[in-house]
Amino acid sequence: MKNNVLVKLYVDDLRPTPNGYLRVYYYKEFVKYILNNGIPDFISFDHDLGIEETGYDCAKFLVEYCLDYHLTIPNFTVHSQNPVGKENIEKLLYNFRKLNK
Template structure:
């Protein structure tokens, strides 16, 4: 089972592949395909954030006609966490 962990600061948990930015997130998926599970952080420094990654992921799934990976949001940002969860859960309900 491939598990991806998106976070710019935290230690990558054992058993996960870590990516630290939007660019690394996109590059990993374009190179390796969708993982089975993704754990999202929202705040990724000064550039794009975890919500941007989630939006890109939805478009990737639509463009490639693939099922959304299982996911969790481990962010401590309550608004960012809710936004990511809402986007991905709503997308999952429709597709």
């Protein structure tokens, strides 16, 4: 939370940005945002982000970043319509939380 404002990040290449969210479209923008601003309070992930990296790649980067800096995974949701991709992101992040309590 920065200046008592909840920072919510929306990771999606196609859907409209919901009110109250900051937006990144692709993996490289996600990485740049985290490196420049740190971990937001909440992240909403899509899985399919164009033709290169996916939302799962974003989630893997987030886990590695949290490991490197001894941080916890922020609250999140996965709004992807890709059921396998959604499950993969959720499992990765929930398992990381379980292992790092």
